[in-house]
Amino acid sequence: MSVVLPEPDLSIVSRRDAIVADLRKLVGPGVIISDEDGRRAFETDALTAYRRMPLAVALPGSTEEVSRLMRYCHQNRIKVVARGAGTSLSGGALPAEDALVIGVSRMNQVLDLDFPNRTAVLQVGITNLNISEAVKADRFFYAPDPSSQLACTLAGNIGMNSGGAHCLRYGVTTNNMLGVKMVLMDGQVIEIGGKHMDAEAYDLLGLVVGSEGQFGIVTEATVRILPMAEGARPMLMGFDSNEAAGQCVAAIIGAGIIPVAIEYMDKPAIHVCEAFAKAGYPMDVEALLIIEVEGSEEEIVDLLGLITKLAQPFNPRTLKVSNSPEESAAIWKGRKSAFGAIGRIADYLCMDGTIPLGKLGEVLVKIGQICDSHGLKVANIFHAGDGNLHPLILYNANDPVQAEAAEQAGNEILELCVAVGGCLTGEHGVGIEKRDLMRVQYEPADLVQQMRVKTVFDPRWLLNPAKVFPLDGREPAFEAVQEAAE
Amino acid sequence: MQNIRPIDERECARVFNDAAATGTALDIRGSGTKINVGRPVTAEAFVSTRSMRGITLYEPNEMVMTARAGTLLWEVEEQVAAKRQMLAFEPIDYGALTGADPRETTVGSVFATNASGARRILYGAARDHLLGLRGINGRGEIFKAGGRVMKNVTGVDLCRGLSGSWGTLALISEVTFKVLPVPAQTCTLLLLGLQDEFAIETLCAAMMTPYEVSGAVHLQRGMVARLAHEGLRQQGDAITAIRLENFPKSISYRKERLKDALKIYGEVHELEHDNSLLFWNELRRLTPLQRGTAPLWRISTKPTAGPALVKAISSYMACHAFYDWSGGLIWLEVPETSDAGAADIRRAVAQHGGHATLVRAAPQVRAAVDVFQPLASGLEMISRRLKSAFDPAGILNPGRMYAGF
Numbered sequence: 001m002s003v004v005l006p007e008p009d010l011s012i013v014s015r016r017d018a019i020v021a022d023l024r025k026l027v028g029p030g031v032i033i034s035d036e037d038g039r040r041a042f043e044t045d046a047l048t049a050y051r052r053m054p055l056a057v058a059l060p061g062s063t064e065e066v067s068r069l070m071r072y073c074h075q076n077r078i079k080v081v082a083r084g085a086g087t088s089l090s091g092g093a094l095p096a097e098d099a100l101v102i103g104v105s106r107m108n109q110v111l112d113l114d115f116p117n118r119t120a121v122l123q124v125g126i127t128n129l130n131i132s133e134a135v136k137a138d139r140f141f142y143a144p145d146p147s148s149q150l151a152c153t154l155a156g157n158i159g160m161n162s163g164g165a166h167c168l169r170y171g172v173t174t175n176n177m178l179g180v181k182m183v184l185m186d187g188q189v190i191e192i193g194g195k196h197m198d199a200e201a202y203d204l205l206g207l208v209v210g211s212e213g214q215f216g217i218v219t220e221a222t223v224r225i226l227p228m229a230e231g232a233r234p235m236l237m238g239f240d241s242n243e244a245a246g247q248c249v250a251a252i253i254g255a256g257i258i259p260v261a262i263e264y265m266d267k268p269a270i271h272v273c274e275a276f277a278k279a280g281y282p283m284d285v286e287a288l289l290i291i292e293v294e295g296s297e298e299e300i301v302d303l304l305g306l307i308t309k310l311a312q313p314f315n316p317r318t319l320k321v322s323n324s325p326e327e328s329a330a331i332w333k334g335r336k337s338a339f340g341a342i343g344r345i346a347d348y349l350c351m352d353g354t355i356p357l358g359k360l361g362e363v364l365v366k367i368g369q370i371c372d373s374h375g376l377k378v379a380n381i382f383h384a385g386d387g388n389l390h391p392l393i394l395y396n397a398n399d400p401v402q403a404e405a406a407e408q409a410g411n412e413i414l415e416l417c418v419a420v421g422g423c424l425t426g427e428h429g430v431g432i433e434k435r436d437l438m439r440v441q442y443e444p445a446d447l448v449q450q451m452r453v454k455t456v457f458d459p460r461w462l463l464n465p466a467k468v469f470p471l472d473g474r475e476p477a478f479e480a481v482q483e484a485a486e
Numbered sequence: 487m488q489n490i491r492p493i494d495e496r497e498c499a500r501v502f503n504d505a506a507a508t509g510t511a512l513d514i515r516g517s518g519t520k521i522n523v524g525r526p527v528t529a530e531a532f533v534s535t536r537s538m539r540g541i542t543l544y545e546p547n548e549m550v551m552t553a554r555a556g557t558l559l560w561e562v563e564e565q566v567a568a569k570r571q572m573l574a575f576e577p578i579d580y581g582a583l584t585g586a587d588p589r590e591t592t593v594g595s596v597f598a599t600n601a602s603g604a605r606r607i608l609y610g611a612a613r614d615h616l617l618g619l620r621g622i623n624g625r626g627e628i629f630k631a632g633g634r635v636m637k638n639v640t641g642v643d644l645c646r647g648l649s650g651s652w653g654t655l656a657l658i659s660e661v662t663f664k665v666l667p668v669p670a671q672t673c674t675l676l677l678l679g680l681q682d683e684f685a686i687e688t689l690c691a692a693m694m695t696p697y698e699v700s701g702a703v704h705l706q707r708g709m710v711a712r713l714a715h716e717g718l719r720q721q722g723d724a725i726t727a728i729r730l731e732n733f734p735k736s737i738s739y740r741k742e743r744l745k746d747a748l749k750i751y752g753e754v755h756e757l758e759h760d761n762s763l764l765f766w767n768e769l770r771r772l773t774p775l776q777r778g779t780a781p782l783w784r785i786s787t788k789p790t791a792g793p794a795l796v797k798a799i800s801s802y803m804a805c806h807a808f809y810d811w812s813g814g815l816i817w818l819e820v821p822e823t824s825d826a827g828a829a830d831i832r833r834a835v836a837q838h839g840g841h842a843t844l845v846r847a848a849p850q851v852r853a854a855v856d857v858f859q860p861l862a863s864g865l866e867m868i869s870r871r872l873k874s875a876f877d878p879a880g881i882l883n884p885g886r887m888y889a890g891f
Binding site for chain 2: 257258
């Protein structure tokens with residue numbers, strides 16, 4: 001694969017045994033993993049094409065331990081890679097040979113549930129789904145719901161500002177966060193926000209969410225929890241063309257209806273997902289929308305009626321409302337396991353660009369052409385309500401020529417997303433995967449300003465090295481603000 | 487004082503460049519409606535966004551608009567209203583608190599001050615609706631952040647970083663934001679004469695239902711007496727109000743369910759659509775807070791802590807409270823004193839948790855006390871560095887938020 005990773009710092013790697021011995025003195029037994037087999041479990045994330053053996057791995061059990069580890073690394077100029085569950089699709093948790101991986105998975109406790117104030121305080125190693133599980137009995141939920149919610153941690157969600165199928169209505173992670181406890185690279189522990197909203201001050205919380213492990217390691221978070229709707233029901237709508245499906249989405253939103261989710265699949269995706277989930281997806285259509293609405297029985301019927309009426313001008317070939325909780329579950333199972341289902345038939349690269357909704361038809365045609373030109377197949381699955389595309393480029397990972405072609409096609413697709421007014425990544429993050437494409441979206445001045453903010457939090461640039469910002473051109477920001485910070 | 491109104495970003499960049507070279511402090515503003523809110527700035531010139539105006543993109547079906555920062559807020563709202571859309575965070579008339587004309591409020595300033603109204607509890611704050619921006623930093627560099635699409639995690643989220651930074655990090659020259667459909671119908675449930683503790687309990691109970699309450703406020707009697715709405719003013723008692731906005735069928739269903747759930751707290755009255763709009767529009771304009779010059783604080787806390795916090799403060803001074811955000815936002819009017827009650831209020835806030843900002847007070851008071859909540863040492867260090875990361879020469883609104891930077 002073609003993203004260049006820097007050569008490891010031999011002065012660090014050669015001192016590995018001594019460093020490991022030092023680290024062990026700082027934390028409780030079992031926290032430091034240094035043997036080869038143990039480290040290998042952390043050598044990659046969900047972007048499996050890239051692998052690097054970490055210097056060592058730490059799985060601390062408290063903020064205090066994280067702080068001691070970070071302080072040591074800061075003093076000894078050892079890089080640190082933060083890790084949740086390692087489900088990043090952009091290589092955000094990829095280790096480095098000269099970096100300590102600090103995983104927060106053991107810190108997974110619910111610290112406080114406060115229903116009248118609609119907040120939960122959690123250690124960030126908790127999985128996304130377990131937050132909702134913890135408040136389910138009281139008929140509450142945590143809104144951001146990435147497809148990997150069974151495995152992914154709140155830590156990773158904060159790092160990547162994760163979204164999900166229902167964020168059209170409920171927003172992404174940053175819109176549902178109230179506060180964090182975070183360890184800075186020098187070991188200092190800071191607290192931002194809390195159970196209150198919108199304190200008048202710099203929005204440091206907004207900067208930290210989505211900072212891809214570049215600013216510090218968050219150990220605890222206060223999140224908004226919401227009362228569950230009385231009921232929810234998805235419907236399926238099949239169309240003869242992508243354009244018709246796209247126009248239908250625009251018509252629904254234009255009419256003032258914002259369903260909790262509008263998900264889209266094209267024909268190849270429908271077939272693979274149906275084979276996997278037996279969800280009752282129509283097999284003879286070019287495009288499928290899963291539209292979910294919430295409310296009481298009467299409200300659901302009313303809203304689905306309105307949506308059905310709005311869809312008529314676009315000649316939906318199938319219109320099917322879920323008849324039971326089981327059917328609803330199957331419909332969502334098909335969608336949420338789509339990546340896994342496609343993984344059964346081929347290796348794939350999952351793109352994550354976002355486009356203005358009005359460009360949907362045009363962009364889908366061009367994505368098809370790009371993949372064709374590289375001799376590759378593509379399946380499209382995405383959040384149609386907000387224009388966040390997930391083209392899955394299918395290839396054979398054991399064929400280096402195909403792998404190269406897939407990466408090239410992916411780059412071209414992302415360039416296309418930017419060219420039509422969109423962005424490189426809607427919810428997966430930049431990581432290493434899109435690092436070298438950042439200049440497609442941003443001018444040098446834009447990137448330098450972002451890097452200066454990174455320097456505010458991590459003056460020595462030790463956190464999550466070689467990610468997010470192109471490797472060349474980092475120096476001006478680094479030096480400029482370091483001066484100011486010293 | 488020199489009045490500079492750059493006509494575009496490049497001119498603004500040149501001005502900043504020169505100012506940085508000479509260390510000239512600049513007062514950054516839109517129309518200046520909020521110039522008497524926050525710490526007073528001592529500057530040699532002011533730079534206004536007012537000549538950078540105009541809506542450059544509006545795609546109703548994509549729920550997105552781009553406007554140059556100096557565009558007037560009412561012009562933006564008029565445009566989106568024509569397509570039955572709105573700024574869902576319901577920007578408040580901040581400037582009116584100090585006598586400014588809200589018709590002069592610019593759209594850029596709304597995001598620069600993160601000015602969100604009652605609907606914040608359901609739809610999020612101004613900062614949550616900001617998708618992208620362009621700006622000029624204190625080095626005179628033009629940069630952009632975010633974009634025009636609904637979901638974007640590409641790089642550091644500078645949009646959030648600049649929301650609520652009060653012109654101290656950069657001059658925001660253009661904003662791209664989300665616009666949402668205007669709800670078909672509005673209905674308000676009212677409970678009268680509740681004590682604060684009971685009122686906030688009622689509001690929190692309403693927020694715990696699945697009925698998507700989009701406004702939850704409690705006005706003490708003293709505040710009610712200042713309402714323009716005659717019927718509500720004349721009934722004379724404290725008002726606890728809960729807003730529902732939705733399709734008509736949902737409203738008729740939800741209001742009955744909610745009434746049923748809240749009847750244990752008192753008799754539940756109903757304000758129908760037209761009167762609801764009048765009432766919430768008044769709150770958005772902050773009418774009850776506009777009269778007079780008494781010091782005014784804006785306190786953010788967890789909702790259930792609100793009444794105890796106000797009680798603690800009222801043991802030190804006479805005060806009038808208007809609770810928004812189901813109790814989590816308290817507008818508190820206090821008597822004029824040399825520090826506008828800062829010492830006592832800060833002590834109470836420290837005890838109960840939260841943040842307090844002195845929104846209105848005489849300039850000498852705002853210059854003498856911490857207007858914004860004093861920062862813990864770690865946060866102060868980061869805030870100082872953040873200022874340097876955008877404005878190393880310290881020329882943009884120096885001291886507007888914090889003394890010394």
